Amino acid sequence: MSHADTTDARGLPLSGADGAAAERFESLIDDLYYYRLGVSDRLGLLLQECPEFVMAHVLMGYSLMTEGTLDAHPKARQQLLAAEALPATPRERLHQEALRAWIAQDFAARAAAWEQVLVDWPLDLLALRQHTGTLFWSGDKRHQAEVSAGVAGSWSAGIPGYAHFLSAHAFALEEVGQYAVAERFARAALAVQPQDLWALHGLSHVLEMQGRVQEGRELLEDAAGFLDNYNLFRGHLWWHLSLFKLSLGQFDEVLELFDRKVYPQSSTFYLDVQNGASLLARLEFQGIEVGPQRWERLAQASLRNATQSTVWFTALHHVMALTRSGRVSAVQATLDYLGTAAAHCAQAALAQQLARAGAAFYQGLPGEALAQLLAVRQAHGDLGASHLQQDLYDQFMVMAALQLGDWPRVRQLLKARLSTRIWDAPSWQAFEGQARRVDSVADEAAVRAALRWALD
Incomplete structure (x- = not known):
């Protein structure tokens, strides 16, 4: 032909x-x-x-x-x-x-x-x-939004695949803080296909970033009946449901979701590793004992894949699992792999620094971990992932400062984290009130509540 x-x-x-x-x-x-x-x-x-x-x-x-x-x-x-x-x-x-x-x-x-x-x-x-x-x-969220906006005028309801454009546009707009418009596009995509996982994903992010936790939980609980009919991306939706439940303090339900849906067996799929490791870390930051077996499940995947992965955001998560399971030599092998890749890849260099910080944190060196994270704080987003996924860096820094007893830094980091949820005048006013409450945070329980966004 x-x-x-x-x-x-x-x-x-x-x-x-x-x-x-x-x-x-x-x-x-x-x-x-x-x-x-x-x-x-x-x-x-x-x-x-x-x-x-x-x-x-x-x-x-x-x-x-x-x-x-x-x-x-x-x-x-x-x-x-x-x-x-x-x-x-x-x-x-x-x-x-x-x-x-x-x-x-x-x-x-x-x-x-x-x-x-x-x-x-x-x-x-x-x-x-x-x-x-x-x-x-x-890590280029602005460019992502520019790309979808740049073709928007060419798409309309009569064009095959229009719903796929809508869901992509919705998520791109959500990541640059255009929540109202993003929600409208996500719901339009769901009107075409109610089981559109990417549209559900974009809408979940909108609800999370606006603090609409109960709505988010209900959205994904309604989707629970069909999620398992889809490919491995379904695990990320289960992860989102877990985070809504974590925000509500429903820790037993989060652990149950981890074992049944988020990371039920060892998987090397990068998103599964990210979901699993970050969820366990967030639970531990809440003072929940997750047990060695769950970290071991993740470590088995990291042993197979940490020196193969090219999605650099995953590197920290591999090192978390390997460190929490005591795999010292595997941690070093991962850091060496990142160092080799760093010679021709700036993302790999950043991933190595963040991975070193994660290893230091779990090896009982909070000062070293905090210093390393702060040194590249304004570059964290260069590894990509969503604001919600990147929030793991902020939680690490807060917990490291807490372990050091550095209360001024704890409060400063908590307020900086809150600022990621300012998108309009009312949310700015809400931030001002929440920031004042953060200034009175003085014990570990209050810090954990703040990490759940529970400041009201």
Whole structure:
């Protein structure tokens, strides 16, 4: 077949595919962004039957890179080479350029390629979701919002995949504090597909950042009946439900969710590791005994994956699990791996410093941990992740200062943390009142309550 043999559902040319293959590809894209099961297997079958389908090779390469491990790179490179050997359109060549840059860990070039795709073809759903998703992990929230806003005028309700645009736009806007608009877009996506996990995710973040804890708990408890029908991303929604319950002081229920849903068995999936380690840490900061077995479950995954991971935000979480389970040599191996990667990756260098701080904290060196965290405090967000995930850094600093008996620093850190939830005039007024209450915090119980946002 020559290139541009057919088009996708939005009229974009596809090389190496007939109409039936294009329909199957659209179904795969739909299922991918709804986090349905079996996408990889079905994509593999499509490639067996249509080996000249350029964008199917690209999608497989993207999916492999999304695993966030070094051993996925050679497999992704095979998909890239297969795509490069085929006739392709300019848009498809840009997608190949993005995949090539991703494998080379050249994130600026990757972003530039997808950016050009969206400039010329703003209805390219794959470019939109990949671009905004990876910007999330590179720490550029403003850019993430700019990308989705930049194509918004090209999308409308009659365009296939519109709900996927809505959920991506909602989360991007939430991360830059546009909560009212983000909620509107998330609810619009849920009106199309009530089981849209990414829209539920974006709405959960809105409710969390606005302190609407009871609403958040109810939202995700309503979703509990179908979450397990979806892929591993479901664990992150269970994590969100756990945090709503933690804010309400329902610690037994949080532990039960950890064991059944958040981290029921050892998993190397980076989001599972992040969910599990951060949830255990937050529970321990509340004075809850989580037991060695839960940390051990996480440590088993970290032993397999800590020196393979390329999602740098995960590094601290691996070191937390390894340190809490007494794996001193594995901690050092992880730090060495990060140090080697740091030679050509600024994110890895930052991840190493944060991981060192985490190790120091759990090794009984709160002063060292606090100093290291404070030294890169304004750069914490450069590792990506949401404001809620990054809150772990603030909690570490507060607890380290508490262990040092440095009450002025404890109060200063708690007030700085509160400031992340200012988004309009009423929230500013609320912050002023909460800040005054923080100034009277003088015991461990009050600090723990403040970490649960329980200041009213």
